[in-house]
Amino acid sequence: MAEKLICAHCGEDCGKDPVIYDGKPFCCQGCRTVYQLLEENKLGQYYTLMDIPQGVKTDENASSSSRYAFLDKEEIKRKLLEFSNEQFSRVTFYIPAIHCSSCIWLLENLHRMHPGIVTSMVNFNKKEVSVVFRPKNISLRQLADLLDSIHYAPEITLEQTEGQKGRRNSRILILQLGVAGFCFGNTMLFSFPEYLAIHEPIDGPLHQLFNLINLFLGTLAMLYGGRDYFLSAFKNLKHGILNLDLPISIGMLALWGQSTWMVLGEGRNGYFDSLAGFVFLLLIGKWYQSKTYDALSFERDYKAYFPVAVTRVNDSGVEESTLLKEIKPGDILRIRNKELIPADGILRSGVGTIDYSFVTGESKPVAVSEGQAVFGGGRQIGESIYVEVSAAVDESKLTSLWNQHHDDENEKKSSLQPLITKVSHYFVYGLLSVSLITLIFWLVFNPSLAVRAFVSVLIVACPCAIALTLPFTFGNTRRYFGHKGFYLKKPEVVEQLAHADTIVFDKTGTLTRPDVYDVKYFGRKLSEEERMVFRSLFMHSTHPLSQAVYKYLGEGDATLSLENYRELTSRGLLAVYKGKRVMAGSAEFTQLPGFERDDDSSPRVYLRLGDEPIGFFEIGARLREGIDILISEVAQDYELHLISGDTSATGLPIGKWFAPENVRFRLSPVEKRDYIRELVNRGKRVIMIGDGLNDAGALSAGLAGISIADRVYYFTPASDAILEADSLPILPRFLQMSRKNMGVVRASLLISLIYNIVGLSFAARGLLSPLIAAILMPASSVSVVAFTTVATSLLAHFYLKKSPRII
Amino acid sequence: MSIILILASAGFLLALGFLVAFYWATKSGQFDDTYTPSVRILHDELHTPEPNTDPSHVNELNSKSNPS
Structure with a gap:
């Protein structure tokens, strides 16, 4: 075999017929044109910036x-x-x-x-x-x-033309972070005399000035930086929900009130440095949590899949580009090869071969003849067709399924209560009871200490460390996942993954590759000439099966000219070579009694040369690499299910991997979703793994939905996480690491609990000195941040580093 | 002791100045994209003459099109 030629523009293999230009090989005319264009504009430097050409x-x-x-x-x-x-x-x-x-x-x-x-x-x-x-x-x-x-x-996309999303939200958080940091640093500066216990030279008016500046800075940090915590606590309280923002707000207010009293009433330094530092740390956690994958979209619905405009034939027969939303019933649309049918309609002229795989999961294209109905979401394969629209885009049968999605969101939330919600519940009640007991105790025994002890308890018990645990543990884990091609929508998805006990796979496009087929040939050996004849026959057909066979036969480079070439939709191909009829297609079409079809439903392409039956190709789906290892690894810990829109899955060792009662075929998108819902109702915690719009309902119905994508920046259905197809084999590692993460969270909560108990033991006795407060509060936060970061990094090293990423 | 007073207030005012600068930088979008500039700076300038850039208009445009 000849040495592989690498395209000078895109870096792909040039195949048999490289286009040579300027002494360099190109894989296609397109790449050559780009090269020429760049050279003409003196932009050839493009190719020298990278070691390997990677256009x-x-x-x-x-x-x-x-x-x-x-x-x-x-x-x-x-x-x-x-x-x-x-x-x-x-x-x-x-x-x-x-x-x-x-x-x-x-x-x-x-x-x-x-x-x-x-x-x-x-x-x-x-x-x-x-x-x-x-x-x-x-x-x-x-x-x-x-x-x-x-x-x-x-x-x-349509979404873009329906208004831009606000991108200034992140700026506000950065501003808050900056202001809080500024206040933190400066309050520490003005508290320096206090830290060093220097009283002699600066007592008096200067000291009071410093305290007043601190009062101003601390107030600024709390009101501007901590604004969202107050708002959230207030909003939740109105709905009767106790979340962690409530003790945070109470703590901040108590600290502020105490410090203000100390500065204004007693002329002493307050705890404004602690207050500002506390706000600063909280915001860092929030910022860390809010880092998202900007270029990825987790919310795409069918609108992202649809084009913005389509070709409409107007009354006078002229074609014009029309916005999708202006399409009315009665319009005639021209759909070209590989274009999407945007709305339900009736085929008026042309031969329809429509691939609904993305909407229904059924991988075989459907043949449609004139006068029959076509549905929005299908993709035409082959020549142009003309379709008369019968329903507006929003009302089309298949797309209407996806408009129901938003109802699912709330159901899902209630299905699993995050650990942090439970913890904050206990925390809020615990804190309130401890502080009240303290207040009552001191009111009885020593009223002069009562208010101080009460406020001290509220200050010390501030759940800063708890609030920082989740952002840093899950945020850090999400970052490591992202390095390996697993992108989570939100850090909390880690917890959802950790709790799952059931995995449901889609078949087409998830376990199998959407674009590559396994072609097997059965029959008598083809001579070199015959091979070229059939290769030439398949060359002109755009049908996916023809393309698969064409690639299979594609060793030789010459093609022969055939006469009377005809393609009969969903039946087969026909031509004449040296006076003999050459036929390829379905068994009925080629009339080959010698090859009876059994129930096997892998598609077959039969060959016939003149009167002689030659043989057939069986075209099976090809599994993604590493699937067998993946299945055997997850099978130990999870209950596995398979759901598919396809009729069957021959050629896959389904029986070995899945229990027969857990395999379902011929499911419509709605049935897929209902299947997941039923599992959820039976108490299963389900991860759904799918790839197309047909899985979108199912992806949102379970605990977590992961969509598989070969090219993550192009279309992926709405889901909780996007997984690069190449990283699918290491999915078990991601899941294991998610489970270990919960251990990290628990340990971290324990650490902050210990700090709290120590702090409370001082505070409840009314002994909280500024020194203890100044040490305890930052120490607990910093140690929690350090512990979670180090622990998750170690986990990532253990679980992810050793698994080389397959590219 | 008045020297401390002067130093402290000068320091504080300086810090406030930085805060204002930070506010301006954020509002003008300098933190919107923290990755691309790090790549951009490594690219060499092209030495062929620029065909058509009129910098004054561009600056005007950029400031107009950045509300807030």
């Missing part, structure tokens, strides 16, 4: 010249443009292909490719590029086409 390859499925035609519409422009006047416009595109520093470099040099572009700026984490351009020189559509032509296709 991006465009999604072949999506390219079409009028793909961005809808960007010429005023309404869309108005929604997408962030700023626009006569001279300049600014737009931000989401580009999933951004993946390396070369991408940043190229996209920030866009102005060299077109004089109409003024500047462009990349946000790598969000995979966005902001472009300032002159609308007179380059239109929005031309800009999108330009990006597409260099293989950085912007992804514009």
